[in-house]
Amino acid sequence: MKILVCISHVPDTTSRISFTDNNTKFDTTGVQFIIGPYDDYALARAIELKEGSGATVHVLNVGLNDTEPTLRKALAIGADEAIRVNAEPTDSFFVASQIAAVAKAGGYDLILMGRESIDYNSGVVHGLVGELLSLPSVSPVMKLDLDGRRAKLAREIEGGKEYLEVDLPFVAGCQEPIAEWKIPNMRGIMSARTKPLKVVDPVSADGGVKLTRFELPPPKGAVKMIAADNVGELVNLLKTEAKVL
Amino acid sequence: MAILVFVESAEGKIKKTSVEAVCYAHALGGPVVVIAFGHVDQSELEALGKYGAEKVLHAADEKLNKGIIQAYASVLGKAMKDENADVLVVANSSLGTPVAARVAIKVGAGLASNIVSLPDTTSGFVVKRSIYSGKAFAYVELKGQKKVLALKKNAADIKEVGKAVGVTPYSVEVSHTDLAVTITSSEQATGEVLLPEANIVVSGGRGMKGPEHWPMLEELAKALHAATGCSKPVSDMGWRPHHEHVGQTGIKVAPQLYIAVGISGAIQHLAGVNSSKYIVVINKDADAPFFKAADYGIVGDAFDVLPKLTEAIKRAK
Ligand SMILES: Cc1cc2nc3c(=O)[nH]c(=O)nc-3n(C[C@H](O)[C@H](O)[C@H](O)COP(=O)(O)OP(=O)(O)OC[C@H]3O[C@@H](n4cnc5c(N)ncnc54)[C@H](O)[C@@H]3O)c2cc1C
Numbered sequence: 001m002k003i004l005v006c007i008s009h010v011p012d013t014t015s016r017i018s019f020t021d022n023n024t025k026f027d028t029t030g031v032q033f034i035i036g037p038y039d040d041y042a043l044a045r046a047i048e049l050k051e052g053s054g055a056t057v058h059v060l061n062v063g064l065n066d067t068e069p070t071l072r073k074a075l076a077i078g079a080d081e082a083i084r085v086n087a088e089p090t091d092s093f094f095v096a097s098q099i100a101a102v103a104k105a106g107g108y109d110l111i112l113m114g115r116e117s118i119d120y121n122s123g124v125v126h127g128l129v130g131e132l133l134s135l136p137s138v139s140p141v142m143k144l145d146l147d148g149r150r151a152k153l154a155r156e157i158e159g160g161k162e163y164l165e166v167d168l169p170f171v172a173g174c175q176e177p178i179a180e181w182k183i184p185n186m187r188g189i190m191s192a193r194t195k196p197l198k199v200v201d202p203v204s205a206d207g208g209v210k211l212t213r214f215e216l217p218p219p220k221g222a223v224k225m226i227a228a229d230n231v232g233e234l235v236n237l238l239k240t241e242a243k244v245l
Numbered sequence: 246m247a248i249l250v251f252v253e254s255a256e257g258k259i260k261k262t263s264v265e266a267v268c269y270a271h272a273l274g275g276p277v278v279v280i281a282f283g284h285v286d287q288s289e290l291e292a293l294g295k296y297g298a299e300k301v302l303h304a305a306d307e308k309l310n311k312g313i314i315q316a317y318a319s320v321l322g323k324a325m326k327d328e329n330a331d332v333l334v335v336a337n338s339s340l341g342t343p344v345a346a347r348v349a350i351k352v353g354a355g356l357a358s359n360i361v362s363l364p365d366t367t368s369g370f371v372v373k374r375s376i377y378s379g380k381a382f383a384y385v386e387l388k389g390q391k392k393v394l395a396l397k398k399n400a401a402d403i404k405e406v407g408k409a410v411g412v413t414p415y416s417v418e419v420s421h422t423d424l425a426v427t428i429t430s431s432e433q434a435t436g437e438v439l440l441p442e443a444n445i446v447v448s449g450g451r452g453m454k455g456p457e458h459w460p461m462l463e464e465l466a467k468a469l470h471a472a473t474g475c476s477k478p479v480s481d482m483g484w485r486p487h488h489e490h491v492g493q494t495g496i497k498v499a500p501q502l503y504i505a506v507g508i509s510g511a512i513q514h515l516a517g518v519n520s521s522k523y524i525v526v527i528n529k530d531a532d533a534p535f536f537k538a539a540d541y542g543i544v545g546d547a548f549d550v551l552p553k554l555t556e557a558i559k560r561a562k
Binding site for chain 1: 539
């Protein structure tokens with residue numbers, strides 16, 4: 001059983017977002033990078049499967065060498081081997097094409113990733129990879145159990161959930177509560193230093209999409225405070241000022 | 246060249262976000278062809294003509310009653326060819342977004358999701374996307390003729406521009422591989438306003454103290470015809486189902502009005518609500534960070550303010 005977990009290297013959820021170079025570059029000053037929270041759930045489930053029934057877990061990131069600490073962290077959490085495709089992850093199609101190329105060469109039984117990355121929030125990479133590899137894709141997966149080569153999944157839908165079954169191999173975009181995030185322990189951190197981290201060259205891929213510039217939303221106006229014993233005033237403001245009732 | 250729109254339904258009714266997608270396609274210009282799957286009320290399909298659909302296709306094959314990502318993508322890819330459509334428009338959703346991805350590969354289209362407004366076509370085709378969980382936007386140019394666009398809620402205004410049209414049955418052949426995923430069962434709230442679709446959301450946090458106090462919040466939601474949401478710890482503790490969890494790692498909502506009760510306003514929660522038009526915060530702590538992100542605030546005890554507010558809303562109607 002071979003599992004590939006695709007992880008994004010993204011700003012910590014508490015980061016302030018700003019841009020430089022005339023709003024064309026993300027400002028990394030003071031920003032801490034983490035494994036994408038959804039990818040972290042996928043990784044945690046992969047490690048559980050490994051601990052449960054035995055599996056080899058590879059983690060993959062498309063990024064330049066500044067993402068290696070993030071990959072090392074995934075190794076510390078329990079992945080066996082890391083692969084970095086040495087390229088700037090410019091857009092979803094490019095990233096998906098890299099994942100598909102690695103997945104094809106590696107012969108994986110299961111390809112896991114987060115339902116979306118928290119930087120570009122596209123939520124499409126699992127679908128793109130599935131289609132590129134002609135494999136089923138399911139997202140957002142909140143439960144994944146294996147019974148031999150048959151997987152039983154729960155997928156979140158608007159207002160509820162759906163239970164599904166599918167045979168390996170397939171692609172899943174994951175979210176909570178598929179597993180609990182894992183924190184690396186000391187032994188994990190030590191062993192991560194010597195686990196293999198392979199660097200591979202990207203394949204060429206052009207999805208015909210180009211990011212031209214960034215923009216920040218306008219600043220929020222001041223809050224209007226209303227006394228707790230005067231809720232009528234709030235209703236009045238919602239009606240006449242905000243016009244939302 | 247035609248524009249194809251994939252519309253979704255819930256309990257036989259077309260979702261509001263899908264109606265927005267039809268309006269978006271109409272605003273793009275070019276004949277709009279709509280396609281729907283499975284059980285949908287015929288009158289609902291006919292009514293899409295009012296929003297600009299020239300043709301409504303209905304793939305009623307019972308194999309498509311449930312949303313199987315692969316099968317839907319194959320049908321949409323074929324429908325784009327049959328209808329000579331260069332552009333596919335869908336509403337972002339747990340089904341729409343992954344389906345859009347697969348179609349983009351099938352037809353070789355440029356893909357953008359989480360689009361917040363109509364494109365700028367003064368030079369090329371540039372869409373504005375919401376990124377960093379609502380903390381920023383990106384302008385993205387789609388260079389090719391073929392495009393697949395997935396829209397965030399409120400990307401287009403709903404406007405009536407025409408009249409009802411007839412529905413054309415669309416027959417499909419679904420291959421065995423497209424049905425590799427079997428949906429064995431589902432659980433879905435019925436008769437409720439769906440959280441991602443709602444115009445008004447009433448959300449509760451740990452300050453609500455326990456699930457036994459939710460009826461108070463639900464009363465307010467009912468009076469406002471609102472959906473209910475919650476913070477992450479509330480769904481983690483099982484007070485509320487996971488699909489109500491709002492925020493960075495949950496549902497991102499974009500209602501006209503978001504009412505947060507007993508939620509502190511952690512940055513990860515705000516990431517799910519920052520696309521709301523107006524935010525009301527009710528919290529007993531005057532220093533709760535949520536007030537900084539709010540339009541209206543009340544410092545007070547939820548158990549005291551909620552019933553009064555519900556009464557006041559009922560009276561104002
Ligand atoms: C990677 C990551 C992702 C996360 N994703 C999410 C997410 O998607 N969504 C999310 O919500 N959180 C998320 N969190 C958690 C987040 O950081 C906060 O812990 C969480 O939002 C706090 O929930 P809360 O406001 O309900 O609880 P608390 O922070 O405990 O706040 C409770 C509030 O209730 C008020 N209160 C108490 N009693 C009353 C009363 N009687 N009347 C009125 N007010 C009262 C208190 O003053 C307080 O402000 C995430 C965290 C991490 C690290």
